[in-house]
Amino acid sequence: MKRLALVLLATSALSACGNKPAREVCEQASEHFERCLGEMFGPETRQMARDRRDVASCASDGETVKMYEKCESKRTCDQYLDCIDGYTAKRSL
Numbered sequence: 455m456k457r458l459a460l461v462l463l464a465t466s467a468l469s470a471c472g473n474k475p476a477r478e479v480c481e482q483a484s485e486h487f488e489r490c491l492g493e494m495f496g497p498e499t500r501q502m503a504r505d506r507r508d509v510a511s512c513a514s515d516g517e518t519v520k521m522y523e524k525c526e527s528k529r530t531c532d533q534y535l536d537c538i539d540g541y542t543a544k545r546s547l
Contacts, residue, residue, distance in 0.1 A: 476516075476519045477510075477512075479512075479513070479519050479523055479526070480509045480512035480518075480519065480522060481509055482526055483512070483525075483526060484503075484507050484509055484512075486526060488500050488503045488507075489531070490531035490535060491503050493531050494531055494535075524537065525537035
């Protein structure tokens with residue numbers, strides 16, 4: 455259930471991607487995130503995230519871009535989602 459909450463939070467964060475480098479980070483993060491959702495929860499969840507993608511909003515939020523820059527290097531979906539989860543937990547404190 456915690457993963458599903460993370461999915462919804464990160465999908466909303468991806469709704470937040472303006473400038474070219476930040477936009478590229480957010481595009482890559484969206485693709486990585488959607489692929490991981492597909493692997494972990496199936497194609498319906500992947501499509502849900504794809505349908506909610508809003509890269510323009512992501513790039514306008516510096517903290518979100520930093521999070522995705524930090525987490526993008528994680529290769530496995532577990533590592534990637536754990537990185538996002540850890541980062542968002544720190545932000546919410």
